[in-house]
Amino acid sequence: MNCATRLVDIFGSQAEVARRFSLDRAVVNHWVKVGYVPARWAMEVEQVTAGQITAVEVLNEATACKPLKLKSRPDGENLIDSTLTRSIAMNPYAPSKRIGSFHPPRRTLMGPGPTEIHPRVLTTMSQPAIGYLDPVFVEMMDELKALLRYAYQTKNPLTFPISGPGSVGMEYCFVNLVKPGDKVIVCRNGVFGGRMIENVERCGGIPVVVEDQWGEPVDPQKLEDALKKNPDARVVAFVHAETSTGVLSDAKTLVAIAHKYNALTIVDAVTSLGGSPVLVDEWGIDAAYSASQKCLSCTPGLSPVTFSEKVVDYVKARKDKIHSWFMDMNLLLGYWGESTRTYHHTAPTNSLFALHEALLLIREEGLENAWARVRRDHVALKAGIEAMGLKFFVKEQYQIPQMNAAVCPEGVNEAEVRKRLLSEFSIEIGAGLGPLAGKIWRFGLMGYSCRPANVMLCLSALGSVLDDMGYPVHVGDAEAAAHGAYAAMHAEEAKSKKKRDAVKAAA
Numbered sequence: 001m002n003c004a005t006r007l008v009d010i011f012g013s014q015a016e017v018a019r020r021f022s023l024d025r026a027v028v029n030h031w032v033k034v035g036y037v038p039a040r041w042a043m044e045v046e047q048v049t050a051g052q053i054t055a056v057e058v059l060n061e062a063t064a065c066k067p068l069k070l071k072s073r074p075d076g077e078n079l080i081d082s083t084l085t086r087s088i089a090m091n092p093y094a095p096s097k098r099i100g101s102f103h104p105p106r107r108t109l110m111g112p113g114p115t116e117i118h119p120r121v122l123t124t125m126s127q128p129a130i131g132y133l134d135p136v137f138v139e140m141m142d143e144l145k146a147l148l149r150y151a152y153q154t155k156n157p158l159t160f161p162i163s164g165p166g167s168v169g170m171e172y173c174f175v176n177l178v179k180p181g182d183k184v185i186v187c188r189n190g191v192f193g194g195r196m197i198e199n200v201e202r203c204g205g206i207p208v209v210v211e212d213q214w215g216e217p218v219d220p221q222k223l224e225d226a227l228k229k230n231p232d233a234r235v236v237a238f239v240h241a242e243t244s245t246g247v248l249s250d251a252k253t254l255v256a257i258a259h260k261y262n263a264l265t266i267v268d269a270v271t272s273l274g275g276s277p278v279l280v281d282e283w284g285i286d287a288a289y290s291a292s293q294k295c296l297s298c299t300p301g302l303s304p305v306t307f308s309e310k311v312v313d314y315v316k317a318r319k320d321k322i323h324s325w326f327m328d329m330n331l332l333l334g335y336w337g338e339s340t341r342t343y344h345h346t347a348p349t350n351s352l353f354a355l356h357e358a359l360l361l362i363r364e365e366g367l368e369n370a371w372a373r374v375r376r377d378h379v380a381l382k383a384g385i386e387a388m389g390l391k392f393f394v395k396e397q398y399q400i401p402q403m404n405a406a407v408c409p410e411g412v413n414e415a416e417v418r419k420r421l422l423s424e425f426s427i428e429i430g431a432g433l434g435p436l437a438g439k440i441w442r443f444g445l446m447g448y449s450c451r452p453a454n455v456m457l458c459l460s461a462l463g464s465v466l467d468d469m470g471y472p473v474h475v476g477d478a479e480a481a482a483h484g485a486y487a488a489m490h491a492e493e494a495k496s497k498k499k500r501d502a503v504k505a506a507a
């Protein structure tokens with residue numbers, strides 16, 4: 001006898017079972033028909049039958065018949081709830097749903113972030129909580145700052161993670177560097193440049209916009225022309241890696257031009273940090289911000305920032321009151337600065353443990369190796385995508401290896417492809433934003449998500465979905481092209497290693 005029929009046997013009828021569990025009779029009838037009681041009822045079954053049927057028996061039987069799947073059910077159906085807590089039912093707050101523990105599905109995250117998170121980072125994040133001024137935590141903060149300096153390639157003492165996503169890091173830079181009346185040149189070639197303009201306006205600054213086409217990098221000549229016309233511009237801001245289009249701009253050149261005209265620079269390194277070189281000191285970047293959920297492959301919600309001494313001195317000398325209390329650098333220095341550690345806000349401690357571990361993984365791999373890994377997987381992914389007959393949105397020399405934008409072919413339903421990748425293969429890729437909505441797909445190769453296995457799975461799934469939707473693609477061509485690209489790169493690497501070894505031996 002299975003658990004469902006045993007229940008009927010114990011209580012005499014399906015109707016009585018339904019009554020005991022506060023359920024509709026049809027539900028019990030369904031249990032009997034399918035031959036098991038769903039796993040989520042295990043505890044209640046043990047309780048209602050006073051142990052005659054144990055929870056383990058229900059679980060074992062249910063998982064054998066049907067792999068465990070959690071599902072919402074109406075509030076009040078849970079016997080324990082209804083007998084003990086009916087007077088404080090959830091109905092007024094969540095009418096149609098019984099709320100249980102949340103178990104996210106396993107996904108292959110190949111979009112513009114968040115990325116998959118390395119098991120070591122997840123484990124670290126689940127360590128016991130400690131206070132944000134605990135001496136052990138304070139020691140970890142110093143290490144975290146050092147690891148971030150490594151990622152940013154800077155000696156800037158003020159390099160730390162802001163509590164908040166990349167957008168908070170962006171706002172933090174503008175709030176501190178732009179005061180009312182300041183002229184700020186913002187280079188816009190995608191969504192995120194547009195957000196910078198919003199920030200300038202909200203700080204009371206005057207934005208001067210240097211426009212470039214979406215899909216093109218920021219044009220250094222246009223920036224120089226704008227600075228010539230606006231020699232009083234105090235700040236130049238631009239996005240290094242424009243996630244919305246997949247374009248990498250030449251940050252080194254843009255910063256050099258800004259400095260020629262005595263302007264400070266704010267650089268958005270949200271998608272570039274950890275995936276492509278961001279050489280803060282070598283390029284002379286004054287202020288930069290990033291986000292934890294991109295190439296650092298950590299949980300979202302932290303925004304690593306770095307500020308040159310020049311910026312810190314400027315903010316310290318500001319006579320006006322910075323209009324955001326939370327973001328006032330002068331106040332936050334008390335927590336993240338060099339000498340003191342006093343309360344500013346309650347830091348997200350476990351997320352910071354996680355970032356420490358994520359950065360440690362990058363340190364162990366080596367920053368250059370991380371960049372090279374992203375480049376290798378980009379070359380393979382690109383070979384596969386092009387073998388399917390799809391085109392990249394951005395010219396080769398400006399492509400961000402960790403953010404690959406491919407054009408959705410005429411007649412293919414862009415959203416349907418993403419939907420099917422998610423539902424059939426559990427793969428998430430990104431959609432186009434703003435004017436590119438419905439026109440491109442964005443394939444991320446960021447952090448822990450950037451692995452050959454993910455590249456191959458993604459190509460194979462995409463080929464299968466496109467083929468099924470009637471797009472003329474040869475299933476298997478993409479995988480073969482990607483394999484070929486990896487093989488060529490391995491052969492090249494082996495050749496260079498041989499040469500290096502020969503030089504070493506001769507020395």
Ligand SMILES: Cc1ncc(COP(=O)(O)O)c(C=O)c1O
Nearest residue numbers: 165166167192243268270271291
């Ligand atoms: C270039 C760029 N800047 C800023 C942001 C905003 O970051 P967040 O979503 O973490 O607030 C993003 C997010 O994708 C981004 O790609």
